[in-house]
Amino acid sequence: MPAPRHRSDVVVIGAGLSGLAAALHLEACGARVQVVEAQERVGGRVHSMRRLGHRQEAGGAYIGAGYRRVIAAAERQGVELADVTAMLAFFREQELVLGGELIRQSEWPDHPRNPFPGEDRALMPWTCHRVLAVRENPLAAPGDWLDPRFAAHDVPVSEWLAGLGFGEDAIHLGYDLNPSFGDDARAASALLGFFRAAFSVEQRRLAPDGVLGYTARDGVQRIPESMAGALRGEVHFGRAVTAIACDRSGAEVACADGAVYGAPHVVCSLPFGVLRGIAVDPPFTGRQAEAVRRLEAQPVTQVYLAPRSRFWEEDGYRPSMFTDGPAGMLAASRNGDDPSEVTSFTAWAMGRNARRLDGLPEAEAGRLVLAAIEAVRPAARGQLEFVDLKSWGRDPFARGGWAWFRPGEINRFAAEMGRPHGPIRLCGEHLARTARGMEGAMESGERAARDILAA
Ligand SMILES: Cc1cc2nc3c(=O)[nH]c(=O)nc-3n(C[C@H](O)[C@H](O)[C@H](O)COP(=O)(O)OP(=O)(O)OC[C@H]3O[C@@H](n4cnc5c(N)ncnc54)[C@H](O)[C@@H]3O)c2cc1C
Structure with missing residues (x-):
């Protein structure tokens, strides 16, 4: 491995909510931090599909009323939240x-x-x-x-x-x-x-006061974007980590393009499906190694559709439907200012359903979903247009929507799988202990940062 050109106190791998929460917490306590991110954007599984129009989210969208970390981050960075109670x-x-x-x-x-x-x-x-x-x-x-x-x-x-x-x-x-x-x-x-x-x-x-939750008015991705903007250290984009080599003085993090980052501490926020493809030296052992190898992430694929007419007014059924076919859960999105107005549709496929769509070229997957909708709703024929598709299972930087456990796996490795590995602290939604989703991701990042500061 070439000598690191970039040195700091901590290297944070991944600029999703967990990695950014860790980085900000560490900087607030005086550490010099560098964030290494494979993609050209921050946010990871928070991904506002801006080209699809107003407030269309491919990932984390709903911010629960008790998400104190996410809400505090939005408030601190001046990101405006919108009440979604009426929409829910x-x-x-x-x-x-x-x-x-x-x-x-x-x-x-x-x-x-x-x-x-x-x-x-x-x-x-x-x-x-x-x-x-x-x-x-x-x-x-x-x-x-x-x-x-x-x-x-x-x-x-x-x-x-x-x-x-x-x-x-x-x-x-x-x-x-x-x-x-x-x-x-x-x-x-x-x-x-x-x-x-x-x-x-x-x-x-x-x-x-009955406010059940929020989203970010200009897209949830504004939250990680503004968190990244508040960092003193740099986010290095387009740097896919391929190896982490540890020794007594810390770790060197190597990227596919040859860049190397060195620091006494590393925070690694990668989902385990991604981490298992990275060379970690020395390797994980025992139940932690088993968890990195086995922990599953749910295949989730979303198909975005645009309505040409209000076909639901014609057939008298509600616009949304939950199906036992390839259309999965067809949800009418209401992303405008008036929650009663349908702005677009998202067909959610999970598990087997998602894998079936993932096995097809995108346009063909779109046609399959449209055909399944039109078969049960003749009024929808020709009235929905396939716009785009997002597969989290096929995304090489996520390998699934969120982690889940088989029976017995929580007892076997959930408590142990996040333990420190030499200079590496792990975080990410899969390692949250008291919260889930975006709030869980931030909880895990803050804990990784606290562990480093305590060390
Ligand atoms: C479809 C969907 C809907 C959801 N809806 C909600 C919701 O409504 N409310 C809610 O609270 N939560 C929701 N979630 C969950 C929430 O989005 C996630 O829990 C959270 O964003 C995960 O953050 P993270 O930091 O753990 O992981 P990620 O956001 O995945 O961050 C990991 C980062 O690491 C980067 N990376 C990957 N590989 C490499 C590599 N080799 N080198 C360098 N960087 C790499 C990735 O690009 C990414 O930026 C949803 C998720 C999905 C998929």
Whole structure:
């Protein structure tokens, strides 16, 4: 490895929210920091698709009312937040599509296809396991998921739902269509669902005066952009890290273009799917190595569509729908100033659905989604235009939308996988302990910075 031309106290790898939070915290305590970023932009999985128009987000969009770190960062940097409470009400309004049949929400509780038991027949498939995870949650606080007292809940979602009286069909319909964690209810840990549920309950509890959440008026990417702008040190763009070599004096971080950065400390914010492709010397060991090798990230692919007419007014169904086909969850975006106005559509595909789209050329994936929508909604024929597609699973700098755990993996490696490795401190949303999403990313970055300062 050539000698480093760039030296500082800390090298931060990755200019997403976690890396930038670490960098700002370290600088505030007097450290000299350099940030090395593979792409030509900051933000990582916060990505405002500005060319698609006003407030269209490909990544993190919703800022919960209790996201104190994200909200403080926005306020400190003068990024204007917009209240999305009125918009959120529309998210609950969607129709259901099963086996080619379009079913109104009002028809679902008594519908012959509804397999849910007893009072739970009133639950819609897209919200079923989330409502149950809130109602049945053994965790008192989000951070409890790592407490060994709750280790017995690190079981398959399917096992937990079966214990609530759900049969095979009900488990399939209540979890497997377009899941956020894994391909189906057997693949993912119920304990992770409880962590997410406890975190969202906390967000509602912290909502001041009924304001449920925010987004950034000019795109969420303004937040990492302004954080990067507030750094004294430089963000080095277009530098994809390929190797980290550690010795007693610190580490040298080498990039694909030959640049080398040296420092006594490194903060590495890379998702594990990316980190496992990087040569780390000495290598990770034990359960940390297992986690770096195995931790999954959910395939998430979004297809952006522009409406040519208000076809939903013609057929009388709501514009959004949750489907068991390639259109996944078709969400009407309301990104203008009037939340009742539909500005565009995003078809969300997750798990298997996303992998199926990822296997196709983009235009073909767009055609597949459009055909699936038009098959159930004749009024939409020719009225939606494919605009763009974003696959997080195919993104070489993300390798998925967010981390998730298989049953047993939380007990096996979640607590250990973030431990210091020589001069390297790891951070990123996958290493958050008490928060999720963007807030979790910032929590993990601040902790990595504090660990370095303590050392
Ligand atoms: C579709 C989607 C929707 C979401 N919606 C929400 C939401 O509404 N609310 C919410 O709170 N959260 C949401 N999230 C989650 C949130 O966006 C993430 O948790 C958070 O942005 C992750 O930040 P991070 O710093 O951990 O990782 P990242 O943002 O991924 O940062 C890692 C950085 O490392 C860089 N990098 C990668 N490889 C290399 C390399 N080899 N060398 C150098 N740099 C490299 C990347 O380019 C990136 O900038 C969503 C995520 C997705 C994908």
